[in-house]
Structure formats: C-alpha cells, structure tokens
Amino acid sequence: DLESTQDPRRAYDLDRAHVFHSWSAQAGLDPMVITKAEGPHIWDADGNRLLDFTSQLVYTNLGHQHPRIVAAIQEQAASLCTVAPGYVNGARSEAARLIASHTPGDLDHVFFTNGGADANEHAIRMARLHTGKHKVLSTYRSYHGGTQLAVNVTGDPRRWPSDNGSSGTVHFFGPFLYRSPFHSTTEAQECERALAHLEQVITLEGPGTIAAVVLESIPGTAGIMIPPPGYLTGVRELCDRFGIMLIADEVMSGFGRSGRWFAIEHDGVTPDLLTFAKGVNSGYVPLGGVAISDAIYETFAHRAYPGGLTYSGHPLACAAAVATIRTMEDDAVVENAARLGSDVIGPALRELSEQHDWIGEVRGTGCFWALELVADRDTREPLAPYGGSSPQMAAVLKACREEGLLPFANYNRIHVVPPLNIGDDEAREGIAKLGVALARARAAG
Numbered sequence: 030d031l032e033s034t035q036d037p038r039r040a041y042d043l044d045r046a047h048v049f050h051s052w053s054a055q056a057g058l059d060p061m062v063i064t065k066a067e068g069p070h071i072w073d074a075d076g077n078r079l080l081d082f083t084s085q086l087v088y089t090n091l092g093h094q095h096p097r098i099v100a101a102i103q104e105q106a107a108s109l110c111t112v113a114p115g116y117v118n119g120a121r122s123e124a125a126r127l128i129a130s131h132t133p134g135d136l137d138h139v140f141f142t143n144g145g146a147d148a149n150e151h152a153i154r155m156a157r158l159h160t161g162k163h164k165v166l167s168t169y170r171s172y173h174g175g176t177q178l179a180v181n182v183t184g185d186p187r188r189w190p191s192d193n194g195s196s197g198t199v200h201f202f203g204p205f206l207y208r209s210p211f212h213s214t215t216e217a218q219e220c221e222r223a224l225a226h227l228e229q230v231i232t233l234e235g236p237g238t239i240a241a242v243v244l245e246s247i248p249g250t251a252g253i254m255i256p257p258p259g260y261l262t263g264v265r266e267l268c269d270r271f272g273i274m275l276i277a278d279e280v281m282s283g284f285g286r287s288g289r290w291f292a293i294e295h296d297g298v299t300p301d302l303l304t305f306a307k308g309v310n311s312g313y314v315p316l317g318g319v320a321i322s323d324a325i326y327e328t329f330a331h332r333a334y335p336g337g338l339t340y341s342g343h344p345l346a347c348a349a350a351v352a353t354i355r356t357m358e359d360d361a362v363v364e365n366a367a368r369l370g371s372d373v374i375g376p377a378l379r380e381l382s383e384q385h386d387w388i389g390e391v392r393g394t395g396c397f398w399a400l401e402l403v404a405d406r407d408t409r410e411p412l413a414p415y416g417g418s419s420p421q422m423a424a425v426l427k428a429c430r431e432e433g434l435l436p437f438a439n440y441n442r443i444h445v446v447p448p449l450n451i452g453d454d455e456a457r458e459g460i461a462k463l464g465v466a467l468a469r470a471r472a473a474g
C-alpha cells in the first residue's frame with residue numbers, strides 16, 4: 030500500500046496541495062522532504078545527510094529508528110493494535126509502572142493523553158476540581174501547547190490570537206538572569222526577586238482564587254533558561270503556603286533531556302502533578318500524560334474524573350514507551366545525557382562563543398542547550414526581535430543546512446538539542462558545523 034508514498038517529488042506536491050501546516054501562513058511554505066532517518070541523522074529528497082540537532086521537535090530522545098522501539102511497536106501491532114481505554118492492556122500497565130518508577134515522590138498514578146497540550150489541559154482540570162479554585166498562573170516565556178487552554182497558559186506570541194480574556198490565566202515573570210525583568214546581577218538575586226514577584230502576584234490575584242501554578246521545570250522552546258538553584262523549591266513553598274497546586278510541565282525537559290529523568294529533580298522538588306509527552310517514547314507514536322499525586326488521586330477515588338480520550342493509553346504508543354524507558358535504563362541514557370552536557374556539548378559551545386561575537390550567552394544542561402544570538406554583546410540586542418526573525422538568523426539557518434546540520438531555532442536563539450545517545454564525535458561535529466555556519470552568515474553581513 031505504501032509504495033506510491035515513496036516518491037519524494039510526489040510527496041512534496043501532494044503536501045503542498047493538501048496538507049495544512051502548523052503555525053504557518055500556508056502559501057509561502059517550502060517544507061523539506063525527509064526520506065530516511067537513522068540515529069542522529071536524516072536524509073533529504075536529494076539524498077543529502079543532515080545531522081539532526083533538533084531531535085525533530087525535541088522528542089526523538091533515542092534518535093531515529095531505534096531498533097528496540099521499532100521492534101516493540103511491530104510486536105504490539107502484530108498481537109493487538111488497539112483496545113479502548115476502559116480495558117486493561119499489558120503494554121499500558123507496564124508503561125504506567127515504568128513511568129511511576131521514575132517520577133518524583135508520590136506521583137504514582139498515570140493518566141495517559143495523546144500529547145503535551147492535552148496533558149496540561151487535564152492536569153489543570155484536575156487541579157481546579159481538587160482545589161475548587163479556577164485561576165491558573167504561568168510564566169511569560171513559556172510554551173504549554175496549542176489547544177485553547179494550553180495556548181492561553183503559554184507565554185509566547187502564539188497565545189495572542191487565541192486570548193479572549195476568558196481562560197482564567199494570569200502570567201508572571203520567571204527567572205532569566207541574562208534578560209532579567211528584575212534588573213538582577215547575580216543568580217541568587219534573580220532567584221530571590223523572582224520569588225518575591227510571584228508572591229506579590231499571588232497576593233494581588235487572591236490566593237483563594239488560584240488553583241495552580243504551571244511551570245516548565247526548565248523552560249524549553251522559550252529559551253532553555255535554567256532556573257537558579259532554590260527557585261523551584263521556593264515556588265513549591267509558596268504553593269504549599271497558599272493551597273495552590275504545582276504543575277510541572279516536563280513535556281520537553283523530561284525523560285532525560287536535562288541529564289536527570291525529570292528536570293525538577295535538579296532542585297529536589299515534588300510537584301502535585303507532572304505532565305509529560307515527547308521523550309516518554311521518543312515520539313515514535315503520539316503519547317503524553319499526567320503523573321498524579323496520592324492526594325489528587327484521592328479526590329477522584331470516589332468521584333468520577335470528568336475527562337477522557339478515545340486513545341488514552343494506546344497500546345502502540347505504550348509499547349513504544351516500554352521499550353524507550355527500558356532502553357534508557359539498560360543503556361544509562363540519562364547519565365550519558367548529563368555527561369554529554371558537562372563534558373562535550375557545554376565545553377564545545379563555550380569555546381564556540383569565544384570565536385563568535387554573535388553568541389551573547391551559552392546556557393543549558395544535559396542535551397538541552399541554547400545559544401542566545403545578539404547583534405551587540407554589550408547592549409544584548411537580540412539578533413532577531415521577540416516573536417520574529419531577521420535576515421541574519423535566516424542566513425545562519427540556511428548555512429547550517431548547507432553544512433549538513435538541521436538546527437532548532439526560535440527568534441534569536443539556536444537550540445542544541447540532539448538525541449541523548451548521540452556519539453561524542455557526532456556532537457562535536459555538529460557544533461563545528463554550527464561554527465562554520467555562524468562564520469559564513471557573519472561574513473555575509
């Protein structure tokens with residue numbers, strides 16, 4: 030059945046005729062055809078091999094076509110492709126057990142969704158019903174998904190067209206020392222001021238109205254801003270003091286990306302609800318979910334939870350999760366991500382920043398890094414405006430592709446987010462290509 034889909038030219042033409050793409054004006058699009066992928070590489074329609082420094086949308090944490098995940102999906106497909114959520118399925122039960130064995134504290138109950146946005150929607154619904162309160166606080170410079178509530182919780186320009194003021198969401202500033210909203214000069218100061226700011230927002234919004242604070246443990250798409258030590262602990266304390274649920278969005282930062290199973294572990298904090306997707310099964314089949322604390326589980330022990338999805342805990346997706354998590358355990362993938370960050374990627378990017386004055390800051394951990402590109406290191410003027418692009422950024426991205434590197438870019442940033450099992454030499458090679466691309470774009474003006 031699929032033979033006719035293998036012709037790249039036909040695939041491209043049919044895409045332009047019939048496929049409506051995310052977040053884009055359709056007419057100007059010229060999407061790349063990917064014909065093949067393996068490990069950290071992809072191939073385009075002309076047969077060029079590119080090193081995938083994006084992990085697609087930061088989800089192929091074990092790279093492309095990992096044989097154990099492919100085999101698990103095939104095995105599950107051969108035996109039982111699908112059963113509805115109300116029935117027990119072995120792959121789903123085992124995936125839930127494995128996830129619960131790695132989530133912090135008492136987050137031992139798992140509600141499965143199709144992805145990250147609906148995981149956040151359900152986590153917020155649970156928090157609202159558990160607390161009897163409605164308002165949700167989240168940060169500017171964040172991304173929580175594209176559905177109506179999740180995009181309103183989001184703090185980036187993609188929220189604006191969908192914000193009609195009726196979602197019960199309020200935004201505050203998280204810590205971001207390089208562009209500090211609090212004019213801080215040290216991490217300790219940024220931490221203290223960001224917490225004082227959040228306490229004020231809670232007080233002024235009314236603690237009795239706030240169901241949840243939703244935070245990416247490390248904001249991802251918005252810039253990989255590592256929170257200063259103590260910040261997440263401080264948010265936890267504020268939530269406890271005011272009877273507010275803490276929802277950690279680990280959709281991008283979870284499952285090893287930051288060098289820990291979950292990024293919130295860097296501060297030793299247990300949230301009330303934790304949302305995940307992407308890396309849970311390397312994104313081979315859509316899967317997300319909410320890990321739920323004992324207390325919130327109790328709220329729904331004798332009262333129906335008013336929510337569900339046709340594909341909640343789909344066996345093919347859960348089989349992929351079982352193989353992914355077992356591979357991560359067997360191959361010490363999380364430890365490898367931490368080592369790559371501290372010994373390979375971090376040092377190589379810092380070295381790069383010494384050679385290229387467009388790099389204003391290098392920040393990250395594990396396989397989760399951002400380069401903040403600036404037109405001027407002193408003023409920190411971004412190389413592209415917030416919410417937009419620029420000829421210089423476009424030139425960097427074009428040069429990356431010509432050098433055989435697939436880069437992840439957002440406004441004035443390049444993110445270095447390869448798979449967690451990339452080889453040391455491949456990681457260094459990709460960063461060298463990035464260096465050549467930066468130099469070429471700089472020379473072009």
Ligand code: PLP
Nearest residue numbers: 144145146172173174280281306
């Ligand atoms: N939360 C975070 C932190 C994300 O990075 C994303 C996607 O990039 C989402 C939620 C939304 O996930 P999905 O696109 O699977 O709905």
